[in-house]
Amino acid sequence: MSDTTHRESIRIPVTGMTCSACQARVQSALARQPGVDDASVNLMMESAAVTFDPAVTNPHALVSAVRNTGYGAELPAGDLSPLAEQEARDLSQREELRAMTRKALVSVAAGVLAMLLPMMLPMHTPALPFVLLALSATVMLWAGRHFYVHAWQALRHHSADMDTLIAAGTGAAFLYSLVATFAPGFFVAHGVAPNLYYEAVIVIIALVLTGNVFEARAKRSTSAALRALVELQPATARVVRGEAVVEVPVSSVIAGDVMLVRPGERIPVDGEVISGSSAVDESMLTGESLPVEKGAGDRVIGATVNRTGAFHYRATTLGADSTLARIVRLMRDAQSSRAPVQALADRVSEIFVPVVICLSIATFATWFVALHVGGASPGTATVRAFAAAVAVLIIACPCAMGLAVPTAVMVATGRGAASGILIKGGEALQRTGDVSTVVLDKTGTITEGAPAVSDVLLAPGARRGTDALLELVSSLEAQSAHPLADAIVRHAKAKGLAKQNIQSNEYLVGRGAIGTVDGVALVVGNAALMRDRGVSTAALDDRASALAHEGKTIVFVAADGALAGMLAIADPIRATSRTAIDRLRAMGLAVVMLTGDDQRTADAIASAAGVDRVVAGVLPEGKVAEIARLQREGAIVAMVGDGVNDAPALAQADIGIAMGGGSAIATEAADVVLMRSDLDAAVQSILLSRRTMRTMRQNLFWAFIYNVIGIPVAAGALYPAFGLLLSPVLASAAMAFSSVSVVANSLRLRRANLS
Amino acid sequence: MTTLDFIVIAAALAAIGVVIWYFFIASRGHAPMRHEH
Numbered sequence: 140m141s142d143t144t145h146r147e148s149i150r151i152p153v154t155g156m157t158c159s160a161c162q163a164r165v166q167s168a169l170a171r172q173p174g175v176d177d178a179s180v181n182l183m184m185e186s187a188a189v190t191f192d193p194a195v196t197n198p199h200a201l202v203s204a205v206r207n208t209g210y211g212a213e214l215p216a217g218d219l220s221p222l223a224e225q226e227a228r229d230l231s232q233r234e235e236l237r238a239m240t241r242k243a244l245v246s247v248a249a250g251v252l253a254m255l256l257p258m259m260l261p262m263h264t265p266a267l268p269f270v271l272l273a274l275s276a277t278v279m280l281w282a283g284r285h286f287y288v289h290a291w292q293a294l295r296h297h298s299a300d301m302d303t304l305i306a307a308g309t310g311a312a313f314l315y316s317l318v319a320t321f322a323p324g325f326f327v328a329h330g331v332a333p334n335l336y337y338e339a340v341i342v343i344i345a346l347v348l349t350g351n352v353f354e355a356r357a358k359r360s361t362s363a364a365l366r367a368l369v370e371l372q373p374a375t376a377r378v379v380r381g382e383a384v385v386e387v388p389v390s391s392v393i394a395g396d397v398m399l400v401r402p403g404e405r406i407p408v409d410g411e412v413i414s415g416s417s418a419v420d421e422s423m424l425t426g427e428s429l430p431v432e433k434g435a436g437d438r439v440i441g442a443t444v445n446r447t448g449a450f451h452y453r454a455t456t457l458g459a460d461s462t463l464a465r466i467v468r469l470m471r472d473a474q475s476s477r478a479p480v481q482a483l484a485d486r487v488s489e490i491f492v493p494v495v496i497c498l499s500i501a502t503f504a505t506w507f508v509a510l511h512v513g514g515a516s517p518g519t520a521t522v523r524a525f526a527a528a529v530a531v532l533i534i535a536c537p538c539a540m541g542l543a544v545p546t547a548v549m550v551a552t553g554r555g556a557a558s559g560i561l562i563k564g565g566e567a568l569q570r571t572g573d574v575s576t577v578v579l580d581k582t583g584t585i586t587e588g589a590p591a592v593s594d595v596l597l598a599p600g601a602r603r604g605t606d607a608l609l610e611l612v613s614s615l616e617a618q619s620a621h622p623l624a625d626a627i628v629r630h631a632k633a634k635g636l637a638k639q640n641i642q643s644n645e646y647l648v649g650r651g652a653i654g655t656v657d658g659v660a661l662v663v664g665n666a667a668l669m670r671d672r673g674v675s676t677a678a679l680d681d682r683a684s685a686l687a688h689e690g691k692t693i694v695f696v697a698a699d700g701a702l703a704g705m706l707a708i709a710d711p712i713r714a715t716s717r718t719a720i721d722r723l724r725a726m727g728l729a730v731v732m733l734t735g736d737d738q739r740t741a742d743a744i745a746s747a748a749g750v751d752r753v754v755a756g757v758l759p760e761g762k763v764a765e766i767a768r769l770q771r772e773g774a775i776v777a778m779v780g781d782g783v784n785d786a787p788a789l790a791q792a793d794i795g796i797a798m799g800g801g802s803a804i805a806t807e808a809a810d811v812v813l814m815r816s817d818l819d820a821a822v823q824s825i826l827l828s829r830r831t832m833r834t835m836r837q838n839l840f841w842a843f844i845y846n847v848i849g850i851p852v853a854a855g856a857l858y859p860a861f862g863l864l865l866s867p868v869l870a871s872a873a874m875a876f877s878s879v880s881v882v883a884n885s886l887r888l889r890r891a892n893l894s
Numbered sequence: 895m896t897t898l899d900f901i902v903i904a905a906a907l908a909a910i911g912v913v914i915w916y917f918f919i920a921s922r923g924h925a926p927m928r929h930e931h
Contacts, residue, residue: 504906
């Protein structure tokens with residue numbers, strides 16, 4: 140973006156939205172505020188994410204814009220951590236659900252009573268209509284009040300939603316019955332039986348409310364994964380203060396505090412182990428089922444469970460920056476994001492309600508004329524036409540359409556998190572599902588990413604032994620930051636070798652190092668460096684080539700101008716990589732490996748890992764160019780990397796998948812963050828996305844087909860042929876069922892088997 | 895068809911016209927195009 144003006148973002152909690160039409164209304168109200176760049180309202184999360192220009196507008200104006208549409212909004216509590224915010228939302232959702240359940244139960248009881256009363260009382264009891272009137276008025280005003288309030292608010296803004304349909308349907312039935320109660324003579328005079336629809340009004344409200352309750356419960360379980368994460372947060376920590384260990388609330392721990400964790404306890408905050416060792420169960424965050432060994436210097440994550448030993452550790456990141464808070468925030472943002480497929484559902488549900496009202500009016504007129512022309516009295520014609528028109532209003536429910544996509548996004552992101560896969564929202568889900576080519580970084584993705592010296596060979600006739608050689612080389616490499624140098628130094632340290640004095644040193648990017656150690660002139664590096672320095676590697680070339688074919692990287696060592704030996708460094712392929720790559724190919728995906736290694740080593744790793752295409756010798760910039768080239772060929776590319784040095788490549792790819800998760804750069808650049816270092820998690824993320832897209836398509840199909848079939852049936856399309864007509868009461872049951880079935884279909888994703 | 899039928903049809907057409915006018919025509923400027931991503 141060339142626009143450099145300052146922008147701010149805010150998340151405003153919005154209450155009272157019940158369907159996608161409400162959401163569309165709040166969203167367009169916000170979008171048309173001056174200074175608002177972007178507004179996205181999420182029905183499921185009951186919040187609006189707004190990006191605005193603070194020079195033009197402010198959060199107060201945005202909140203009142205929402206309130207003007209008739210919905211509740213409040214300024215977000217600024218200092219709440221994502222965890223506390225989530226807890227607060229849970230509490231209010233629970234209370235809302237409880238109130239809704241109570242209303243539904245009372246309405247159902249009233250409905251049963253209203254149906255039984257006319258059967259139990261003697262015919263034409265004069266008081267009966269008034270008893271039913273009182274009953275239905277109570278249900279309408281108490282339990283169904285919000286339908287009418289919302290419908291009215293929507294009407295004032297020239298829009299209509301599903302509450303409008305319910306309000307219009309039940310309102311029409313109620314008014315009709317009201318006239319029949321107080322002025323039966325008026326009907327009789329026109330040859331119409333003064334029929335009462337009170338019980339229909341009550342039963343419709345009861346059924347819709349019952350449907351809402353089921354829907355709200357199901358919606359709650361779609362965010363169960365997020366709630367489970369929040370609940371992981373421990374309440375107290377044992378902090379070492381001087382000699383004593385005191386238990387304090389987690390919120391009062393500060394960075395640098397030293398803490399004690401005993402076996403079986405939950406690790407309170409993120410930190411670094413100082414002393415002691417243990418096995419830590421990180422499965423709740425990473426999906427990794429085996430406990431991870433931790434010793435001094437290792438990082439531990441808050442909310443994971445310490446299994447075997449006690450240890451002391453120092454707190455590092457806290458509060459909103461902690462790993463758990465970051466995951467919760469990422470998931471919450473993901474769950475409130477919108478998938479592009481939603482656009483269709485949005486557009487339909489916007490024009491849907493007015494169209495249904497027109498259809499209902501047309502239904503009444505058609506039925507009336509048809510019956511009347513067919514010889515029925517105006518009275519009979521009115522009653523039948525009226526029932527059909529009300530059934531059309533009631534059965535048409537844009538609700539299932541509004542739920543089809545967001546529920547699937549919520550369940551899928553939750554399901555992913557349970558396996559240590561964090562997907563950043565609906566758009567990422569949709570694109571991940573469409574991926575055609577998977578590009579894998581070699582180091583740290585296919586391989587362990589921890590290179591280790593596997594062979595040390597001496598040149599024929601060399602004067603030094605292997606240990607002496609290693610001692611020299613590791614002394615020279617000790618000051619280099621290169622991973623291969625690191626591997627050599629670790630190897631020497633593990634063998635207990637001493638360090639020698641360095642007289643001079645120079646490190647050559649992409650080639651190796653030269654210097655003088657303990658009076659010996661050393662050249663350590665690849666074949667090209669040896670050639671440059673006039674050192675013949677002929678004596679070891681055969682062995683070098685054989686080792687390179689095993690996928691090992693060769694480092695030659697020359698001492699005082701003559702070849703002294705060589706080291707082979709292996710970065711072993713992860714145990715799970717081969718099967719994961721096979722699965723990717725079985726899923727019909729092209730797999731490409733990118734690496735900075737030379738062709739021989741790369742080919743060897745690729746064939747061991749089962750990769751069919753290798754691009755060797757690429758620098759980090761080269762990775763971006765290679766991905767861009769694949770994209771020009773029409774591939775939808777997912778790039779899997781460890782996120783450390785391939786952030787540009789992750790960003791270039793259509794989908795960036797960062798492994799070994801949690802690092803800030805990785806979470807920033809990637810669309811999918813894998814909490815465990817396992818290529819199989821990448822496979823699972825693609826599989827999950829494909830399943831989710833399938834679920835969304837099913838949901839949309841069922842939501843549409845339901846209306847396509849339901850409305851004509853309610854209007855009486857099947858009557859001429861089969862004599863089939865839907866009563867308003869049946870229509871309301873069908874409507875409740877459609878929403879519940881869509882949510883239930885999304886919930887099936889929770890049990891998706893990804894292995 | 896009797897006069898009553900014609901009255902019902904005319905009333906229905908008028909009602910449909912009002913609904914379309916109210917939600918699609920009179921709403922212009924009141925509920926502008928939704929925000930698209």
